Amino acid sequence: MKQLADGPCAPARFTPSLRVERFDEVVQYDDAMTAKPPQRTYERLWQGRCGPDFTVEDGEGSETVRPVRLRVRWFQKGDAPLRWDSVEVTGHVVLLDEGLGRLPVREIWTHYHAELGQIPDWFLQFVSANPPATRTTT
Secondary structure, three states: OOEOOOOOOOHHHOOOEEEEEEEEEEOOEOOOOOEOOOEEEEEEEEEOOOOOOEEEEOOOOEEEEEEEEEEEEEEEEOOOOOEEEEEEEEEEEOOOOHHHOOOEEEEEEOHHHHHOOOOOHHHHHHHHHOOOOOOOOO
């Protein structure tokens, strides 16, 4: 994928502002009323210039997108390692003439997209470098 700004090795140049952090924990019980390992969901939302422009192909052509919001969700079951679940990028199409208006774009990526190499490296590096603080119940 084409990256117009930094390139895949320098995620520090874009410093989006962390706006929201969410945490949710669900404990389910089996028929004997024994608690199963808790399932935890973490979410972090950044706003601002959230990374370099990237290209999205839609089958008919391609568009350059400028990211302005980044939402990442992580999942953890019991004591298993924390694993990111989805990356949602919201932005707008970069047009040569900004007076034409901004067309909104929303991309949601999962591990499936990562395996296919469809996520720009900058976003994968940013997710790896910014995990949430894990919580445990006492």
